[in-house]
Amino acid sequence: MNKEIYRCPIFRVTEETFVESGGHEIRRSIVRHPGSAAVIPVDEKGRVLLARQYRLPASAFLWEAPAGRIDPGETPLQAAKRELKEETGLTAKTWTKLLAYYPTPGFVDEKIHVYLARDLKQGKTNFIGDERIESKWFTAREMKAMIGEGGIVDGKTIAGWLQYRYNR
Numbered sequence: 001m002n003k004e005i006y007r008c009p010i011f012r013v014t015e016e017t018f019v020e021s022g023g024h025e026i027r028r029s030i031v032r033h034p035g036s037a038a039v040i041p042v043d044e045k046g047r048v049l050l051a052r053q054y055r056l057p058a059s060a061f062l063w064e065a066p067a068g069r070i071d072p073g074e075t076p077l078q079a080a081k082r083e084l085k086e087e088t089g090l091t092a093k094t095w096t097k098l099l100a101y102y103p104t105p106g107f108v109d110e111k112i113h114v115y116l117a118r119d120l121k122q123g124k125t126n127f128i129g130d131e132r133i134e135s136k137w138f139t140a141r142e143m144k145a146m147i148g149e150g151g152i153v154d155g156k157t158i159a160g161w162l163q164y165r166y167n168r
Helices: 077-087 142-147 155-166
Strands: 003-007 010-020 025-032 036-041 048-055 059-063 067-069 090-101 114-124 136-139
Touching: 003 048, 036 048, 036 077, 036 090, 036 155, 048 077, 048 155, 059 155, 077 090, 077 114, 090 155, 114 155, 136 142, 142 155
Parallel strands: 036 114
Antiparallel strands: 003 010, 010 025, 036 067, 048 059, 048 136, 090 114
């Protein structure tokens, strides 16, 4: 039995059943999400630009990699480019995929695609709706300290930064 129980513009929730080959039945409520793209923008000095905004589910202002939902008809890279421009005003000449992962596969099907953006050029931001975003450049030393001390708690930012730093 698969049934949609809730839908909104960002996601939908379904109740689903899966039967394994041995007959074992699994039932779950699943948050269905179209996926997201995130960007680790790194300048010629090796600094990364993060965005700070209030996140209602976390009840806190968080420093994060610029990111957002993949819109219908968009590829993950197109979404990453759009989000970088909207949230920071930056465009990038060089793009490299760092990783893609499921942050909470126990009940959400969202897959986050994380890209490295280099050869940056500053332009104007284009905030959407209720977004109020502050941006700031951080050095590698500051990133390490903030992650270690709990100043950065966003998973996509931590995963993307570590992938960039330790696998280049």
